[in-house]
Amino acid sequence: MKQRIIGNVQVGAVGLGGMPMSIEGRPEIDRSVRTVHAALDAGVTLFDTADAYHVHADEVGHNETLIAQALASWGGDTSGVLVATKGGHLRPGDGSWTVDGSPAHLREAVEGSLKRLGVDAIGLYQFHRPDPRIPYAESVGAVRDLLDEGKIRLAGISNANVEQIRQARQILGGRLAAVQNQFSPAFRSSEPELRLCDELGIAFLPYSPLGGIARAGELGDRFGEFAGVAAAHGVSPQRVALAWMLAKSPHVVPIPGASRPESIIDSARAPELILTGAEQARLDAA
Ligand SMILES: NC(=O)c1ccc[n+]([C@@H]2O[C@H](COP(=O)([O-])OP(=O)(O)OC[C@H]3O[C@@H](n4cnc5c(N)ncnc54)[C@H](OP(=O)(O)O)[C@@H]3O)[C@@H](O)[C@H]2O)c1
Numbered sequence: 001m002k003q004r005i006i007g008n009v010q011v012g013a014v015g016l017g018g019m020p021m022s023i024e025g026r027p028e029i030d031r032s033v034r035t036v037h038a039a040l041d042a043g044v045t046l047f048d049t050a051d052a053y054h055v056h057a058d059e060v061g062h063n064e065t066l067i068a069q070a071l072a073s074w075g076g077d078t079s080g081v082l083v084a085t086k087g088g089h090l091r092p093g094d095g096s097w098t099v100d101g102s103p104a105h106l107r108e109a110v111e112g113s114l115k116r117l118g119v120d121a122i123g124l125y126q127f128h129r130p131d132p133r134i135p136y137a138e139s140v141g142a143v144r145d146l147l148d149e150g151k152i153r154l155a156g157i158s159n160a161n162v163e164q165i166r167q168a169r170q171i172l173g174g175r176l177a178a179v180q181n182q183f184s185p186a187f188r189s190s191e192p193e194l195r196l197c198d199e200l201g202i203a204f205l206p207y208s209p210l211g212g213i214a215r216a217g218e219l220g221d222r223f224g225e226f227a228g229v230a231a232a233h234g235v236s237p238q239r240v241a242l243a244w245m246l247a248k249s250p251h252v253v254p255i256p257g258a259s260r261p262e263s264i265i266d267s268a269r270a271p272e273l274i275l276t277g278a279e280q281a282r283l284d285a286a
Pocket residue numbers: 016017018019020048049128129158159180181206207208209210211212213216217236238239255256257258259260261262263264266267
């Protein structure tokens with residue numbers, strides 16, 4: 001697979017998002033493990049997870065544990081794999097998502113993620129979502145301290161606007177490696193953040209790049225131009241969507257979710273798909 005850079009780490013240009021394997025509607029563990037193995041076989045080296053990817057209150061980090069176990073049971077060399085996790089979001093077990101961006105929580109959360117991932121330092125740690133009760137500088141300051149202490153190797157933020165990206169970059173002394181925001185044919189309002197990351201050389205990780213778990217399968221029905229370009233190339237509209245965002249900047253690394261091997265095998269081929277300038281413009285306007 002073609003490669004891109006996050007901080008100083010080279011990764012396959014398309015990563016795998018772990019959320020569908022651990023939240024509501026998740027499959028049996030065996031299918032998830034096969035999905036992770038299929039991703040590795042296809043050259044995926046970036047795995048995105050979070051301590052909040054679970055359903056019940058007593059299984060925090062379900063997806064981190066699953067990813068760690070699947071990496072360990074794959075037959076090949078995983079030394080080049082970057083596992084990106086997140087903290088600051090919580091799931092109390094009633095189906096809701098809450099936030100806690102306090103430095104005390106983030107510090108405790110990192111310890112849990114380190115244990116579940118079975119590592120001395122987390123490859124990429126992302127502050128999941130701003131907490132309106134905590135000044136942003138305090139949450140990002142906690143991430144900076146974790147970086148300084150060597151608990152995390154790279155720092156990222158998620159669900160951040162342009163101002164927060166600039167602020168985080170300053171707090172981290174220029175060491176902001178990645179920004180993870182929602183971006184897809186259906187959700188384009190993160191384009192200013194994508195542009196800023198391109199300008200500053202920060203990796204931009206589009207999340208829910210196919211429109212989210214519930215609607216990813218309908219992408220071609222909802223966006224006819226994507227279906228049209230897909231038909232012309234003989235590929236899926238989902239692959240076209242990923243190729244379209246990859247072409248926006250060399251710093252874009254999409255993280256499509258999957259809970260079936262076929263999905264990630266198809267998505268992992270997006271970097272090979274080269275769209276013409278006219279196709280790119282047509283999809284931008286769609
Ligand atoms: N930072 C945040 O706040 C945040 C929020 C949401 C998500 N995320 C991250 O972003 C990742 C991706 O987002 P997402 O999972 O919400 O949505 P998504 O990537 O837009 O859609 C995921 C769904 O797309 C299907 N799919 C994947 N590749 C496909 C293909 N080539 N053809 C047809 N269908 C395909 C998968 O189906 P199957 O399940 O059947 O394989 C999967 O359930 C998450 O897994 C998570 O890691 C982060």
